[in-house]
Amino acid sequence: MMAKSKLMQILTDAQLADLVSRSSLLEGEVNKPKVLLDANGYIYKFFYQPDRILSSRTLFPPFKQFAKNSQTLLKRNIQTVSICDTMTAQDKRFDAIRYQAIEGRDFREHLKQSDNDDISMIVDIMAELHHQGVFFRAIHLGNILHRPNGDYALIDISDCWFSFGPLNAFKRARNLAHLMNYHADRHYFSRYGNERFLNEYALKGKLNKANLWFIKTYIRHKGVEL
Numbered sequence: 001m002m003a004k005s006k007l008m009q010i011l012t013d014a015q016l017a018d019l020v021s022r023s024s025l026l027e028g029e030v031n032k033p034k035v036l037l038d039a040n041g042y043i044y045k046f047f048y049q050p051d052r053i054l055s056s057r058t059l060f061p062p063f064k065q066f067a068k069n070s071q072t073l074l075k076r077n078i079q080t081v082s083i084c085d086t087m088t089a090q091d092k093r094f095d096a097i098r099y100q101a102i103e104g105r106d107f108r109e110h111l112k113q114s115d116n117d118d119i120s121m122i123v124d125i126m127a128e129l130h131h132q133g134v135f136f137r138a139i140h141l142g143n144i145l146h147r148p149n150g151d152y153a154l155i156d157i158s159d160c161w162f163s164f165g166p167l168n169a170f171k172r173a174r175n176l177a178h179l180m181n182y183h184a185d186r187h188y189f190s191r192y193g194n195e196r197f198l199n200e201y202a203l204k205g206k207l208n209k210a211n212l213w214f215i216k217t218y219i220r221h222k223g224v225e226l
């Protein structure tokens with residue numbers, strides 16, 4: 001019996017040029033696209049080979065991590081993209097994945113046009129992710145989509161780590177510090193109130209006083225004013 005293995009499709013340069021010509025470029029350049037949206041509502045995300053020959057990215061290619069993380073997140077009831085295909089360039093200079101675009105816009109865009117108090121939705125999202133044992137390293141408001149029905153979905157999920165139970169206080173603190181310190185987003189949190197955000201997160205996540213104290217101390221140490 002033949003082993004069941006899903007072969008990666010080859011994307012030739014001519015096919016790539018054709019794809020670029022009928023898609024909108026969301027990130028990157030025409031000669032080196034990073035994220036494309038085609039007319040059928042599919043997103044193509046490209047992962048280029050690192051310049052260095054030996055890199056952790058050669059051993060653990062981000063597109064494979066992305067696909068694996070998508071499955072784990074969905075199993076934990078966290079909404080995210082699900083991968084339809086994986087592709088590779090003829091000369092292997094990139095790998096790409098295709099997934100359906102999700103209706104909505106990222107939270108950074110959403111907050112620009114809505115009440116800043118909508119950041120309270122991020123309180124719920126962080127409490128849920130951490131409760132489900134999800135450490136989403138690339139957390140920032142551009143990587144969380146706000147959907148018209150009020151739900152959310154994670155994108156850009158190459159770099160996640162999962163624990164068996166809920167995240168411990170140290171991982172929670174690191175993740176929150178990253179989120180609240182992110183240069184493009186920090187003003188949304190300070191306008192809402194950094195301390196208020198953390199108090200609400202602790203309440204939602206049913207954290208005890210010692211853990212909240214640890215998280216606040218860590219975050220303050222990372223330069224977030226409370």
Ligand SMILES: Nc1ncnc2c1ncn2[C@@H]1O[C@H](COP(=O)(O)OP(=O)(O)OP(=O)(O)O)[C@@H](O)[C@H]1O
Nearest residue numbers: 026027034035043081100101102106142143155156
């Ligand atoms: N499934 C999706 N549905 C809707 N829009 C998406 C989706 N995936 C990506 N996008 C849009 O494309 C933009 C860029 O996508 P993504 O965050 O994956 O790449 P990136 O930010 O360029 O990657 P990186 O953060 O690694 O530099 C997002 O901010 C979002 O607007």
Ligand SMILES: [Mg+2]
Nearest residue numbers: 142143155156
């Ligand atoms: Mg992104």
